[in-house]
Amino acid sequence: MELLNPLMLWGGLAIAIPIIIHFWHQKKGKVLAWAATQWLLEKNLQQSRGLRLDNILLLLLRCLLLLLLCFLLSKPVFDWSDAPSSSQKIHLVQPNKLIIDNYKFELQDALKKGEKIYWIQPVLTLAEDLGHVPQTDNFNPLFLQSCLNKLAQTIDKEDIALYLINSQNLAQVPKIFVPSAFNLLTIVDTSKNNLKPYLAFGNKKLFVNAANQLALQSESPNNNTYTGSPANNAPIEVLILNQNNAEKQTILASLKALEEVYKITLTADTEINKHKKYNWVFSDKPLSSKSEYDSESTLNIISNTDNIPANQLRYQKNTIQIPYGLNPQTSAAIFNGEFPEWLAETLIKHYDLNPVPTVLSNQQLQSIFTKSGAVKSHQENELARILLFAFIIILSIERYIAITKNA
Template identity: 40%
Template sequence: MQFVEPFLLWGALAVSIPVAIHFWHQKQGKPLPWAATQWLIEKQQQQSRGFRLDNVPLLIIRCLLLILLAFLLAQPILNWFQQPPAIQKVHLVQPSQAVADNYKFELTDARKKGEKVIWADERLSELDDKPINGQPSTRFSALKLQTAINRLDTKNTELHLYLINSQKLADVPVISVPAKFSLHTAVDSAAQPRPYLVVKNEQKMFINRTGKLVSLPTLDPTLKFQSVPVHSGPIAVLLSYQKAQEQQTVKAALAALSDVYGFDFSIDDKPASNRSYDWILTDKLPSKPSPQTFYTLSGMAQLDGQANVMFTNESLTPQTSDRAATGQLPEWLGLQLLHHYELGLTNASLSNRDLQSLFVPTNKPTTEQQAGIQHGLLLLFVCLLAVERWIALTKNA
């Protein structure tokens, strides 16, 4: 027998409660007027030796109720008469040339065995008849990885993940994986060129060696940068909020970013039909998000979607947002923009401890696996509760 929440079985220790109540209850004497008490002294002394439990059937039923309740909360699964299912191995590979080259032997061997080898992209394209090398590297994120895992049929699956160990994986709190999974990570030792922006007055904006965002006339010659900037010139921004106060708050935050760090924003309060935007901040979900545009959506919960769409469940006003009330909104918006342009990413890798805490195995059973035993235990619990109430009311216990 297996349990979905086995730690709740500790609740079965509550069986000591009715036993303690029974011992305490029988010690509560009730004075009654009685004649010729002296003739009963000897009989009373004989009966008071040691401990004696009254209403033993009622005590047993109450103990069983608590044990049964602990079993119900722990959600048992009976698989005694089921044949062990066949486990299928699936190899999910980060769409990166470095990963494909590093694990070329393992992936080739998996394909020869007839196991699935799949790129962790939007299409989950397989590598059955394709050479492993030659797959172009794409922008990869932890959110894309989680989306790819969720789209897989992970039931009776042993998942093998092949990834680059980098700080990108820590963009989400946890990554849910099947109970049977293996993680294979490679470190990209090659010094990747750093991205940078060209902002006001041809200033170069980048992250220096100390991790600070700076704007200088020239790039640091001791660092390796990309041949072209990820963005040059004013950043076209569209503010489209239903609340005027939220519109003003976000506009003031962007003005603070421009004054302190030198961002070059070109802000529109209404969309122009002949203009494409680099950054759209709004409280309305776009019907067709553009892959070239970064979206910041406020006032709604996180939804599965593209990596260029960022959600916050609060409205960006001083009354509804701690960031806006404490003056942290400009910094937060700036971090989101830097993350979009990948200026703050480094080649640092996660430790083994961080990786273990990041990937959380889940083994939630299906409804069919739990329904039978849960319904039977619930029926037994209701029956025992009815019997307990009947005995308690009958004997006034």
């Protein structure tokens, strides 16, 4: 059994209300004037001690009504087809030769048993020849979910075996719902070198090391950790368009500190040079959509945006908007000397020097893949109707007893 809204069960604590009301009414006695009371002997008078449970059936019915209502609102779901599943499986395979080679024995054994094997494609395709792997571009979890949704319309009680490449692409969606019990078989594609990005300055490389720190090292023939094309292989060109001289000096000093600490090469201009393509642009005014210093890789840092009219601000790619001015009076980062550190973090993020891991852990995979509702929607509606009918019957009995006994 599964509860779709389990928090409603806390409403079961409300059964204390009819119990309290029941005993509260019993404590209240009615004074009746009776002239013959004086003839009663004191020895015949008996005191009632303890609590009397009058109308106990009515009390139980009211408590049962509250519990049944809470249970109904929690939306219980039962798996009516709880029979043991058959030994047959359905295999859903991502079209990839690496998967076929790694799980060749399991897939060939499935073909011998007559089990169905499907390729994960926009159109669910039955795999009859494992030697012919179809080409699928831009595999994503939406394709996988679409195949699982189509499979849910034909599946009976078979388990599902999922064969996938373990990659960060699977985390593009929060959940992937599998319509039956499933077994997840993944493999890491080590054929592609997970190259670490870096910035090149002459014969030196700036990168994020294993300690998650920005570091600079000289290039050596034995160092193959950082290979491929660098994110930037020239001095970082900076343009400062801030009109406030104090802000200009603050930015220049911070860039100088960044250059001295990490031994990188930065060139800063306070006027536009039409022969340059700038990597960073600082400004305290909105930038035009097309400018001689702008490019797709340019990082724009616009400060003091609180004083810029909203109709002049617009979303721009690679743009950071700072609401305050870059001076010690308005910025705590400037006042505490943390602006160079912020610039270093911005540099790492802009050039993607510390990318997210490309492989998911087993815990992450288990959190993404989950079994969908155990029953069909008509079964869930049938259960709700049964509970509602029982609630009405019990309510009718409770009202009948309450009216006849005037309780």
